[in-house]
Each structure stands twice: as C-alpha cells, then as structure tokens.
Amino acid sequence: MTTGNVSPRSQVRFGFVSLVMVMFAFMTLMSVISLTSLTSQATMGYEIERLEAEKEELVSDMEVNDMLILEARSLDTIMASPVVSNMVRADSNEVAYIEPVVTVASSAY
Numbered sequence: 001m002t003t004g005n006v007s008p009r010s011q012v013r014f015g016f017v018s019l020v021m022v023m024f025a026f027m028t029l030m031s032v033i034s035l036t037s038l039t040s041q042a043t044m045g046y047e048i049e050r051l052e053a054e055k056e057e058l059v060s061d062m063e064v065n066d067m068l069i070l071e072a073r074s075l076d077t078i079m080a081s082p083v084v085s086n087m088v089r090a091d092s093n094e095v096a097y098i099e100p101v102v103t104v105a106s107s108a109y
Contacts, residue, residue: 071077078084
C-alpha cells in the first residue's frame with residue numbers, strides 16, 4: 001500500500017506533468033495537420049499554374065490552327081491550287097443536269 005503514502009503534492013505534480021505532455025502532443029498533432037494542409041494547398045497551386053500554362057499554350061495553338069484553316073479556305077489559295085488550275089471551264093451546251101430520284105430516297109426512311 002504505497003499509494004496511501006503518496007503526498008497530495010506529488011499527485012498534483014504528476015497531474016501537471018501529464019497535462020503538459022498531453023498539451024505538447026496536441027500541439028504537435030495540430031502542427032502536423034496544419035503543415036499537411038498547407039503543403040497540399042501549395043501543391044494544388046503548382047498544379048493550377050501548370051494547367052493554366054498548358055491551357056494558354058493550347059489556346060494559342062488553336063488560334064494558329066484557325067488561321068491556317070482560314071488561309072486554306074481563302075479564294076486566293078483555292079485558285080492557286082494545282083487541282084483548280086487544271087480544271088477546264090465547261091461550255092454551257094455541254095452541261096447536263098441529272099435530277100435526283102426522289103422515290104428511292106424517300107422509301108429508305
């Protein structure tokens with residue numbers, strides 16, 4: 001029965017030491033949680049910056065592609081193509097128009 005011989009002062013001191021240790025453990029846990037949160041936010045920031053840079057690059061590529069498409073569709077480019085330059089203008093007497101067969105197309109649906 002050694003617990004009966006323990007003075008009240010040593011019980012208070014043990015309680016105070018354990019309280020300090022528990023508080024230190026909670027502070028350490030809170031520090032780890034906050035560092036983890038800050039690190040994940042910083043990582044997301046880098047990922048967002050990378051994605052924004054990639055988006056800007058893709059938008060500029062799209063604009064270049066649109067410009068190339070418009071240039072290819074321009075009348076000057078079409079007239080300069082070898083296919084058009086090899087074409088022969090048809091005489092109005094030689095033009096034959098073929099009427100579409102409406103019954104075949106309408107019976108398919």
